[in-house]
Amino acid sequence: MPVHDGGRMVLIFDLGGGTFDISLLNIDPGVALGMAIFEVKAIAGNTHLGGADFDNELVNHCVREFMRKHHKNMTNNKKAFTRLRSACDRAKRMLSSRTQTTIEIDALHDAIDFCCTITRPRFEELNMELFSKCMEALEKCLSDAKVDKSSIHDVVLVGGSTRIPKVQSMLRDFFHGKELCRTINPDEAVAYGAAIQASVLSGETADGKVGDMLLLDVTPLSLGVGNSKIFTKMAIVIPRNTAIPVKKTEMFCTRHDNQSAIKFPMYEGESASTKENNLLGEFVISGLPKWPKGAIKFEVTFDIDDNGVLKVSAKETTIGMTKYITITNHSGRLRKEEIERMKQEAESYMESEIESRVTEQSTKKTKRAN
Secondary structure (H helix, E strand, C coil): CCCCCCCEEEEEEEECCCCEEEEEEEEECCCCCCCEEEEEEEEEEECCCCHHHHHHHHHHHHHHHHHHHHCCCCCCCHHHHHHHHHHHHHHHHHCCCCCEEEEEEEEEECCEEEEEEEEHHHHHHHCHHHHHHHHHHHHHHHHHHCCCHHHCCEEEEECHHHHCHHHHHHHHHHCCCCCCECCCCCCCHHHHHHHHHHHHHHCCCCCCCCCCEEEECECCCCEEEECCCCCCEEEEEECCCCECCEEEEEEEECCCCCCCEEEEEEEECCCCEHHHCEEEEEEEEECCCCCCCCCCEEEEEEEECCCCCEEEEEEECCCCCEEEEEECCCCCCCCHHHHHHHHHHHHHHHHHHHHHHHHHHHHHHHHHHC
16 A cells, blocks of 8 residues: 555544444655654544444344244343354354355254354345444545545455455445455454554654654544533534644533532533433532622633543633543543542532522522512
8 A cells, every 4th residue: 555645545444343433544655754644534433333233133133033933032041142142253254255154053042953044145134234334434434524435545444344245345336346455454453553553652663664654643532511400411622533632622601690519521422412422521610609600600621632631621710710630541431439539529519509509599589579
């Protein structure tokens, strides 16, 4: 995959065992700078789509076949399910090189042997919805980058699930017969890339070439703050596919009179509802003066460095109260101590919230009485 003077637009199609990612990069030789520039133009995908989902469709098909043939429901037999899943995974792999295979398991459930023949067209039919989701993500990636598919020079396959013939045929059809790049083992591509990135970061250039490159990355998901009385809506601070490093600030304010504390939960995701997004962390600023709603304002800043580490700070603009949190795991996986701290702060916040609302209601009643 040579890099020409005009640069190359490369699409990485990564369909692994549990997740699906598409990255669109512009690779520029960077002659003037003396180093190749890898600029990520857009990212799309699905964190809940991968090889295991294709297995699940095949497992569900076999369960239905078992019920149809033997009139027995095996869904509560965990051991049988485990054996069936392993057999379906093997069948899926076999169908990448064969047009038909047989799933055979002795004494699968209630001492009943199970045998089911599955063809490649039938497998593709069972998983058509998943294949459609793959193509939807691909179109979204190109749309976000405002790049036409005719401008793509190379399509690189990563992840074991890209061996599925239907995946490859859909990509070839989408790109009008373009030959797919399969020079790198799909199972080893991520490790290979990680090794190169480690070499770049460490400055080690054994062959004089590895270190001569610059990666310009983007945020894979939008980042924002829960911004309603019950934090069900997310206000986006940094949209997805924003180039990093990046620093952005948005203004927020108290929501009702006499509010003595305010909570800032941080999320990542594309849904307007926080329930559909990942909670990254949160903090509470307490001890606020009991002023009318909207009188106390906060500058909330999201700052992402070159390594993708996110620092969120909230500064009260009048009296200067500040609090911040650093988030290094954008997967939403919080440590136990972080969860416990957040629970305690949430309880404290709710107490002050209730107190201020009671005061606000009492004030309104007094005004009406007068």
